[in-house]
Amino acid sequence: MHKTIAFALVVLTGFSAGALAANQMIYQKGRVFSSESVSIKKGDALTFVNDDSIPHNLMSATKGSEFNLGSQAPGTSTDVTFKEAGDIQVICAIHPRMKMMVKVTD
């Protein structure tokens, strides 16, 4: 617990901006993802940007790596960090044509 707080302070004061800037960006314009498939290293994050004119609801039902961003308003972005290797299918719950694969490697 103490360790977590210590790290948090370090992150807040020093490195968080750099870490966020390094994320790969995934865009959602025109009801499609900017990439059908991306590869990232375990522990890295993707930044999901809703640059569309309507809300999207990104989620994954891939076992062990489930997540749900809820309704993501246009003009917002959310970081998602993947901590386990594997192929994770990301979809938009609202728009069934929106599908992409995140390949998380060790």
Next chain:
Amino acid sequence: MPGLFPRRSNLFGTVVVAASLGAVGFASIGLGAVVVGETRRIDLGSKAAPGIDSIKTQYKRPATIPFPKENPYTPEKAALGKKLYFDTRLSVSMAQSCASCHSPGFGWGDGLAVGVGHGMAKLGRHSPTIVNAAWGAIFMWDGRLATLEEQALGPIEAAGEMNMPLDKLMGRLGSINEYKPLFAAAFPGEGMNARTLAKAIATYERTVVSERAPFDAWIEGNEKAISEEAKRGFAVFNGKAMCSACHEGWNFTNDGFQDIGLPSKDIGRGEFVPGVVKMQHAFKTPGLREIERRSPYMHDGSLDTLEAVVEHYDQGGVDRPSRSDLMKPLGLSAQEKADLVAFMKTLTSNLSPTAVPVLPR
């Protein structure tokens, strides 16, 4: 990115989230294998609204019907599929066919608020049209079926609908002599089975395409094809009323799921994605082609007229957590509402009559 702390990046990510949680307090964060960070506003720059001509290009009719690689079109398959589609012997009672609920006479629906199944019992939802199903991304109001082939078998087997077990059905069709050569011609070497039955029906359904409507002539440049009222309605549809956010493209749907705030207990898509708030009470956005022939409207058939539908959207529906963020009171004027209805009516073609096929005996 692998960078400063490749080995620690795992912990690093967790801490970033923990820190931002503490500082900003965003919800829906889990510390499992996937960690969701904060959601923040970003600057998308100033977007000029696209002009009417650029919007019109998004509604151009496609030149060909898409058929899947796994089930390509052949005339033999489509002809067999048509016979099966209209054959009441596909139901256990021998009284209902696919066409009972998806009839060419009612814009390929049934003209009822909700469908009627086995034993004339009312079903829970409105029978959707099959017009332009070839372009569908997902099937049923709740999206529970992925392909038109699966969809073709669903209502046949469903106890509440045609109530016909597939093995029993194949036995019955096998005893009708004239079906055998038709299956053999459509599926060389494959024979009669539930798979070929589904492929044939799906192939026929893909050939059911809405015909050219006044709207199409306008899109292609004939300014006289639709009224000035309808043109204004098209602008409202794509602008103030935001209808095109869901009813997009030439078939006027992106096959998405939205809770549009109808006061119904049916949770729709929510049954299949229980943890996703926005899918509770969400139903698939129907296309709007042939809309004038397809009343009553909505998944529960609760609205009788296009005027009532426009009124519903103008009010915004029941406000609840699952309601689409696109649903809100619109403040449309009486003129704008009338224009919208006039526009929607231009999407209805003079559907040519469909000949009922002579059935095998």
